[in-house]
Amino acid sequence: GSEMCIRDSSCSSLTIMDLATKYFNQINWRYVDHSSGLEPMQSFAFDDTFSESVGKDLSCNVVRTWIHQHTVILGIHDSRLPFLSDGIRFLTDEQGYNAIVRNSGGLGVVLDQGILNISLIFKGQTETTIDEAFTVMYLLISKMFEDEDVSIDTKEIEQSYCPGKFDLSINDKKFAGISQRRVRGGIAVQIYLCIEGSGSERALMMQQFYQRALKGQTTKFHYPDIDPSCMASLETLLNREIKVQDVMFLLLYALKDLGANLNMDPITEDEWTRYEGYYDKMLERNAKMNEKLDF
Secondary structure (H helix, E strand, O other): OOOOEEEOOOOOEEEHHHHHHHHOOOOEEEEEEEOOOOOHHHHHHHHHHHHHHHHOOOOOEEEEEEOOOOEEEEOOOHHHOOOHHHHHHHHHHHOOOEEEEOOOOOOOEEEOOOEEEEEEEEEOOOOOOHHHHHHHHHHHHHHHOOOOOOOOEEOOOOOOOOOOOOOEEEOOEEEEEEEEEEEOOEEEEEEEEEOOOOHHHHHHHHHHHHHHHHOOOOOOOOOOOOOHHHEOOHHHHOOOOOOHHHHHHHHHHHHHHOOOEEEOOOOOHHHHHHHHHHHHHHHHHHHHHHHHOOO
C-alpha cells in the first residue's frame, strides 16, 4: 500500500508516492535491452559503466534488462568457501552451469533463460539510504504486478539462496532477490526475477553446491541453509503461464504508468572505453578465483 514509509537516519520519511515522484514522474530513463547475446561478466561491467555515466551526469537514469544462459553468479563470500572447487565442479560437470564471481554484494544466485534481471541505475551517494534505493526497485516491481491478485512481501526468506532483507516473496515463497552496488556517484540496484521453470529446482542445485563446497565445515561466515521449498517461480506462484518476454513488457508499461520519459540512447564512445576497463576488472577478479581452484 502507498502508506508504506521508508525511514532514514534523520527520521524523515518518504512514502511510496513521494518515491514514485522523485524517481519516475517526468524523469528521463534510458532503456538498454541486453536480453540476449551478452556474457554475465559483460553485464556487471556495463552496470558499472552506466553507474559512472549517471554519477558524472553523462547520462540520465538507466534501466537495463539482461538475461543469461546457465550461470551461477557467486558473491565475494562464496569465493572463500573451503571446498569451492568441489562445488564448482558439481555445477559445471553435473549441472552444466558456468560459475563466475560478481562485484556486488550478496551470495550465489542462479541465472538461466527463465530468469529476468533488471538493473535500475540512478545518481546518489550517501544521502540515498540503502533502504531507499531498494524501495525504488520494490515500487517498480509492485507496479508491474499490480493487476495480479497477490501481495508481494519484502522480508528475508532465510532458507533461500542469497537471502536478504529485501527478498520479494508471495505466500512466503521467494521469487526475486535484490542487490545493489555503488560506483562513482551512481547506484545500481539489480534484481533477478524467477519467472519461468521451477524455483525450487534451482534452489535444490544451490543447496547441493553449498553441501559440496562446505562439507559440513564450520566457517566464520554463515552460508545459507537452503530449503528448496521456500523458493518458487512467478509461473508457479501466479498459477498461469508467464514468459520472460511478458514481464519485459510489464516493465515498460509500469515505467510509462509511473510517468517516466523513456529513450533508447545508444552507448557512447566514452562509455565503450570505460566499459573495456570495467570488463578487464571482472576478468581479473575471476582469474584470481580460478587460480585458487585445483582443477
